[in-house]
Every structure is written in C-alpha cells, then in structure tokens.
Amino acid sequence: MGGFGSLWSGRLEALLASGRRAGADLVEVFLERTDHLGVLTEQDRVTSVSPAFGLGAGVRVFLGSRDGFVSTNDLSDQGLQSALEQALGMLGLQVASLSRAGGSDGFDGLPALRDHASSKVSWLAACPGLAEASSKLLEGTARLERHGRHLQVRRGSYSRDWQEVLVAASDGTFARDIRLHQSLGLNVLAADGDHRASLGRRYGTSDSPDDLRRWDADASALEICDSAATMLYADYVEAGQMPAVLANRFGGVIFHEACGHLLETTQVERGTTPFADKVGEPIAHEAVTAIDEGLSPGAFGSLSMDDEGMEPQRTVLIENGVLRRFLSDRAGEQRTGHARTGSGRRQSHGFAAASRMRNTYIAAGPHTPEQLIASVDRGLYCKSMGGGSVGPTGQFNFAVDEAFLIENGQLTRPVKGATLIGEAKEVMPRISMCANDLELAAGFCGSVSGSIFVTVGQPHIKVDSITVGGR
Amino acid sequence: MGTSQLNAEGLRQSLEHLAQRHGIDQWDLGASCSDDTSVQVDRGEAKQMKAAQRSAITVRAWNTDGLVGITSTSDLSAEGLERALLGASEASAFGNPDDAPAFSPLATAALQPLEQPLHEPVNILQLLDTLKDAERELLGRHAAIGTVPYNGLAQRRSQRLYLNSAGAARQQAMTTASLYLYARAEQSGRKPRSAGAVRLAYGAGDLDIAGCIDEAAERTISHLDYAPITTGRYTCVFSPEAFLDLIGAFSSLFNARAVLDGVSLSTRESLGQQLASPCLNLHDNGLHPGNIGASSFDGEGTPTRRLTLLEGGVLRQFLHSEATARAFGVAPTGHAGMGAKVSVGPDYFEVGPAGSSAASGGAAGLDHSRHQGPLVLIDSLSALHAGVKASQGSFSLPFDGWLMDNGQRVSIEAATVAGDIRSVLNNLIGFEGAAKVTPDGVCPHVWVEGLSITGEA
Numbered sequence: 041m042g043g044f045g046s047l048w049s050g051r052l053e054a055l056l057a058s059g060r061r062a063g064a065d066l067v068e069v070f071l072e073r074t075d076h077l078g079v080l081t082e083q084d085r086v087t088s089v090s091p092a093f094g095l096g097a098g099v100r101v102f103l104g105s106r107d108g109f110v111s112t113n114d115l116s117d118q119g120l121q122s123a124l125e126q127a128l129g130m131l132g133l134q135v136a137s138l139s140r141a142g143g144s145d146g147f148d149g150l151p152a153l154r155d156h157a158s159s160k161v162s163w164l165a166a167c168p169g170l171a172e173a174s175s176k177l178l179e180g181t182a183r184l185e186r187h188g189r190h191l192q193v194r195r196g197s198y199s200r201d202w203q204e205v206l207v208a209a210s211d212g213t214f215a216r217d218i219r220l221h222q223s224l225g226l227n228v229l230a231a232d233g234d235h236r237a238s239l240g241r242r243y244g245t246s247d248s249p250d251d252l253r254r255w256d257a258d259a260s261a262l263e264i265c266d267s268a269a270t271m272l273y274a275d276y277v278e279a280g281q282m283p284a285v286l287a288n289r290f291g292g293v294i295f296h297e298a299c300g301h302l303l304e305t306t307q308v309e310r311g312t313t314p315f316a317d318k319v320g321e322p323i324a325h326e327a328v329t330a331i332d333e334g335l336s337p338g339a340f341g342s343l344s345m346d347d348e349g350m351e352p353q354r355t356v357l358i359e360n361g362v363l364r365r366f367l368s369d370r371a372g373e374q375r376t377g378h379a380r381t382g383s384g385r386r387q388s389h390g391f392a393a394a395s396r397m398r399n400t401y402i403a404a405g406p407h408t409p410e411q412l413i414a415s416v417d418r419g420l421y422c423k424s425m426g427g428g429s430v431g432p433t434g435q436f437n438f439a440v441d442e443a444f445l446i447e448n449g450q451l452t453r454p455v456k457g458a459t460l461i462g463e464a465k466e467v468m469p470r471i472s473m474c475a476n477d478l479e480l481a482a483g484f485c486g487s488v489s490g491s492i493f494v495t496v497g498q499p500h501i502k503v504d505s506i507t508v509g510g511r
Numbered sequence: 512m513g514t515s516q517l518n519a520e521g522l523r524q525s526l527e528h529l530a531q532r533h534g535i536d537q538w539d540l541g542a543s544c545s546d547d548t549s550v551q552v553d554r555g556e557a558k559q560m561k562a563a564q565r566s567a568i569t570v571r572a573w574n575t576d577g578l579v580g581i582t583s584t585s586d587l588s589a590e591g592l593e594r595a596l597l598g599a600s601e602a603s604a605f606g607n608p609d610d611a612p613a614f615s616p617l618a619t620a621a622l623q624p625l626e627q628p629l630h631e632p633v634n635i636l637q638l639l640d641t642l643k644d645a646e647r648e649l650l651g652r653h654a655a656i657g658t659v660p661y662n663g664l665a666q667r668r669s670q671r672l673y674l675n676s677a678g679a680a681r682q683q684a685m686t687t688a689s690l691y692l693y694a695r696a697e698q699s700g701r702k703p704r705s706a707g708a709v710r711l712a713y714g715a716g717d718l719d720i721a722g723c724i725d726e727a728a729e730r731t732i733s734h735l736d737y738a739p740i741t742t743g744r745y746t747c748v749f750s751p752e753a754f755l756d757l758i759g760a761f762s763s764l765f766n767a768r769a770v771l772d773g774v775s776l777s778t779r780e781s782l783g784q785q786l787a788s789p790c791l792n793l794h795d796n797g798l799h800p801g802n803i804g805a806s807s808f809d810g811e812g813t814p815t816r817r818l819t820l821l822e823g824g825v826l827r828q829f830l831h832s833e834a835t836a837r838a839f840g841v842a843p844t845g846h847a848g849m850g851a852k853v854s855v856g857p858d859y860f861e862v863g864p865a866g867s868s869a870a871s872g873g874a875a876g877l878d879h880s881r882h883q884g885p886l887v888l889i890d891s892l893s894a895l896h897a898g899v900k901a902s903q904g905s906f907s908l909p910f911d912g913w914l915m916d917n918g919q920r921v922s923i924e925a926a927t928v929a930g931d932i933r934s935v936l937n938n939l940i941g942f943e944g945a946a947k948v949t950p951d952g953v954c955p956h957v958w959v960e961g962l963s964i965t966g967e968a
Contacts, residue, residue, distance in 0.1 A: 110564075111564070
C-alpha cells in the first residue's frame, strides 16, 4: 500500500468540489490506513499472535445543522464517489449533472498539505517485530512467576496500533498525520482455596517506537504481585456512605467518567449534561482545577492533530471549581456555539468524529497524600480503580480493584468488591482536597465515535462523602 | 444501501492459487461484508444519518510443524489477500504447540435450516421519518419526558462465509433491523430518570415500533416516583433481561476455553456436579427463532446447535471450539470464533424451570405484585464490564428497579446489587410468569434470596 500524501490532492479536490456543487455546506473526507499487532502470552507461552491491517474512508457532508456520514473500505475513485453520493442523498442533495458541473461554488481547491507525518514515516519499521515483542512479553510473565505467590494464571498482552490519516475538507483543511500507540498489559489470577483475586495493570504510550524496549517488566510485575498478595485474602467491603481518598494515576477515571463526558458538546447537543448552561459558574469545589489537552509528550491521548485536521489545544475545563469550557468538535461548534478545541476524535474511518477527551486530569493541589488520609476518621482508600461508566442521567459507577479501609486517619486492612456510585453534580463539590502528586495513566474510552486512546490522571484526591456499594 | 458482496468462489480460487505459490498446504478463511444504514434523531430533527460498507477477512495458515498463524484485513484486493496469507504464514512461526487449532471435523456437516427472511432495504429518509414519528409519539406519552437522548433505527444486509483448504464452504446471508429508544424524564425539583426499550427484526418494516414505544414510555414513567432504599439484604426478582445479562457476564462458568485457561470458576471435574438450584435448567440455543440474526455456523464452520448446560442445576456440558472439544474428547459444539487461539462464547440462552412440578420447578405461584413484605424487582443492570469479576465470581452492579412492598411499587433512586454468582444460582427460589423472548435469550422472571442491596437511604 502506498502512503497518503499530496498526490491525493487532485482526487480529493474533485470529490470535495463535486459535493459543494451539489449544494453541501461542507464536505469532509477522512482516509485511513492501519497496521496492528497483538500478542498474548499466557504462563510461559505465546498463545496468540494477531496481526491486522486495513484501509478505509469516511465521507461526511454538512448541510445546515444536519450531516450525513458514509464509510467504506473501497478507496477507488468510484468507491469514494459512491460514498459521497450516498451521503449527499441523506440530505436530499444530488451530484450535479455534467452540464451543470463547472463552478466550484465557493471551494477554491486544497492548500498545501500540512504534513504532521513527515518525521514519522519510519516509526512502523522501527517498532519491535513479532519476535522481539513476544520475547519482551514473555519476560513479563516470567517476572510475575518470580515475584508472585498462588498465581493460577499469568498473562501478558501487547498491542501496537499504527495509523496514517489524511483529512481533507472543503473549508481548506488538508492535513496528514501518523499515530503510533503501544500498550502493554499484565494480569494475574491468584487463588488459594476459596480465596481469589484477579488484578491487572496496563501501560500505554504514544509516538515512540522504542517504548516496549524500555519497559521495566520487573517493576511492573512486582507492582501487580504486591497487589495480588494484598487482595487475595481481603474481606468484602461493608456498603454505605463514607469519605473516600482516591489514589493518583488511574484514579482519574472517576473525573473522566463522572464529569469529563458531561463537558463534551455531544452531551450538550443531547441535553444530557447538567452543566450545559453553567459556563462561568461553580460546578465543583474550589480545590478542583481540571484540564484536557492533547499535548503532553508521549501520553496516550496526545495528538499532532485531531481527526478533523485541527491541532489540539490545552483546554482548561474547570478552574478553581468554575466551569470554563466545553470540548468541541466541528459539529459541536455548529450546533452548540462552543468553539472547536481540537477534540474531534474517532476510532476509525467507520465513525464520524465527535467531541472527545484526550489527556484529562485534575491539577495538582497543595497537600500531601498522607494529609488527605489523615483527615479521614473512617472511610475508604481506593488505591486502584477498575472500569466505570456514566449513564444518561449523569449517574456514574466505578469498580475499585484494590482498596483499604481508613480508620482514624490510618490505612488498615484491604477490602474488595467496592463500587463507587453517585452523580457528578453532587460529587464534584465534595472533592475537597487535592494532593501534590499528579500522575497520568493510559486508558481506552468507548463512546459515540468508538474506542479511542486517552489518558486519565489526577493527584490523590479526597471526596468528602460518596456511596460505596458492596456486600 | 450499497451492494457489498463476497465472491466465495473467487476468494477460494485466489487463495488456492496464492497458497500454492507460497507453499502453504493448509489454510482457512473467514470473511464478512455488510451494508448498514442508520439514523438518529433529536427533538424532531435528524441528528445523524450514517451508512457503512464494511468488508473483512481473516486468514489462517498452518506451517509444516502444524502450528497456525492468523492475519486479518479489510483490504479485499488481490494484494490485500496475498499480504494477509503471508502475514498468517509468518505468524505461524509463533503458534502455540500446546494448543494448535485444527479444522473442525464438523465443518462439512449438514447445517440446521434457519428461517431468516431477506428484506429489501428501506430508503434512509424513510427510516428517518419512521424514527421521527416514534420519537414524537414517545415524547407525547408524558409531560416529564423531555428528550429521547439515545435512539436509533438501523438496518443491515450482511454476508459471511467460511472456506478451508479441505473443501469446506459455508455461506450465510441475512438482513436485520433494530430500533432503540431511551427516554429521559425530569420533573421539577427531582432528579432526571431514564429507561428504554429495544426491538430487533429481519427488516425495518417488521419492527415492533409501537411495542418499543409502549415499553420505553411505561418503564420511564414508572421510575418518576422514586425514593432511596435502605441498605440491606433483600429477596430479589430479576427481570428476564437482567437475569440474562448476569448469566451472560458469568458465561465463563460454561466455557471450555476459560476452563482450560484456568479463569473459569468451573473445572473439568465440575461436569456432573450440582452447580445451581435443582429447579434451574439452562440451555444455549443459537437456533431459537427469537435469536434474530442467528448464525447457522460458527467461526470454524461447525453447525450451530442447542446445547444443555445445566439440567436440574447439574452442569452437563461446556461450550466448545474444535481445540477445546479435542482436549475434552467431545465434539465441537458450534461456539467458536476464529483465531490463532480460538475464542468460545455463548449464542442465546434459554433459562427456565427444570420441570413443571412444584418440586422440580422451584417455588410455585410466585407473583411479585402480590408478595407480602419487601422485595426488590431488578429491571436492568448496568456497567457489567466494570462491576463483574468473572474469574472471582463476584459482582457489584448498579441497577434500575423498584422496591415492592405489599403490592406497592416505588422506583429505587440509585442502588447497587452485589453478590456471588454461585450464591445466586444456589439461592434461586423459582420462576415467575411465562418466559420472555429477548434479544439475548429466553427467560421468565427469576427469584433469588438474600442479595446485598446498597442504597442511599
């Protein structure tokens, strides 16, 4: 397969002009090539290797506040023209007949390519190959064996996702990028009699072919084995309302799910965010400043450009508790009036871009983590969070993979089976303390435009009261 | 919709030619293509109109040591096919000698016929009008229903095939359509509430749109009058959908792949053991007529069939792929995916009483609307991906439901239900009402004793 580049400009200009002549306000074409490698190791064997590659296009046509979107794997002229015509047809438009063709109807052709990819063309070849990736992963599962006790299952997984994208639109957008994401996961199932604990960690970076080579398998294995040993004999948590201290790094998933999604313009459009008319008003405790950006070097959610060809920004969402901005994409800007923030993202050509988070975190505060714990008489310390979700009424839930009771300002025994539930509107004002140890963690976010790479993060934070589900 | 189509004979000839050229004696291929159209609306306006033409192939190649490699692609060109075959051949060097898949011995066995009428696609603008009407109707059902934030009407025409170098050739074409309506209601000074409904059919014209509107409206309105629940242990009645979700989340109990991998709560020795209350029967039956979009064969070409999992609470069989069946010394059951390590999964559960007598079918005459004392009716479970620890058996899940007390029904404000799946199966008291056909299976209401409910009261 040849790469995308300025050689495509003639074909794309013809397509965009055709859409504009048909009466579309704006036509956008998103081209994509992908190359994926997945490796799974179990115990001390490579048990699955799954390479995949693909290509496709997404054609989106806007007319007023409406849009039509068509995706296809057929990148021939005929395939793209057919996709365009189908998208136009959704809006009641038709490609003009040849006799009417001629004028560009406001489309002056594409400018020179903004090429974010030129320095990245060697990335794919520079990544570890199958043999090297398998060997490194087997090192991880071997380290688990060395450090763990009662481990019934040891698993390692590696995923390398390479993507080349080209975005062209009739507003003059013409940009190319290459993205590289690598992630590594280690998982264990510890079992001793009736006691069982399953734990895992995932590490992810972007834009660095050497990251797998630099991975410290021993440190990762040690961390997981320590957690498994702690949780294997833990009792189930007692349910109730209580204060909670959430650890840094992946603890940030609570802000991502509980609040971050509600600050996307897709939620404003749907009428499912309680914050739609709250810009400039306090929505969180004054201790909370929250940021979403696509700029942190190497972070999983960083981008050179979003999937609509716009360069990402650093967006302050909440400043000292006051709502400042929403995350917006092209359609969001058109339908809600919130200016684009370089947040138009999609899993692949099969999805229209939507406003989505990138690297999202609560900023560091003035306290130490110990001060947060010391301020709690009886509560829960959530050291490691599992997954979570937010419903259409803003109610969220998170599984806690590793937790400890806080009694009289001290961490005491480990507990399992906890779920945190609540509503963003009620919980955000209860985040009363932020520590000084902000760290980020890689994750995946599934939403309206598919599953995308993101970073969550926070320092240790204290929530004054939250509902803990358990037994 | 477009006209994506797979040319089975063309693919076979191309692969045979390529395999011969590259010295690959054994290969198989799974392929699929689809044309989809879908619409979403927002308060009377088109929100999103989408169409997609998708195609994908997965090629497996065996090397001379009998190890298998795999590569997938959406590039169905001649170059794409060759690259996929060579990629699979390269990956075969990393195949697992302890667990190498082979061709299913049933890949050429007769298939059970499925009644799946093919429908012509409806114009997308007609889909849009239909959905706008449905949204308007739902919004008009109650003053508190202000939006239907999650909605969609979609149709699909798809084709899939399986070929292998030993001559197996499976093909299936189908059309399906789906409608979902998820309404949001809010009353002054009260929290927003939401609920919804889903319908599936073989064509957009066959969808039960009125039933979907009725169900979405009834469920949403029923949650308007809510109150917090006191944390404690309750007898719970699972709706058919909720119980099927829970069983599905713990299907590794019945999954031979998970057993072999050590991540199931079951072991080889569990076969023949009492896993659940004697009143419970559980089958997996992908051929059930309620299973819209059923596959007649699995990823390895094995025919789909009905399988007894629990009989009177006793574990009878596991779900199998070719490789796991070989390891257990049984026949494949038609539950395989396609891979270098082949996944195994259920198709469509049938849950019900073990017999019609009181002794075999659990407690008789269960009726939550006439029950004396508190009872939690669990309508739907959420966040199963986060709140289920399948390999530990535990779960802690948010749910929508009602507190029933002497015939009075009050929606529960926000709560979680927690427990252990083994306890749920063993503390199952019985069944209420007729089995309901849902998109995920067939099941009546299911009564379970002593589950932990955490509320905010």
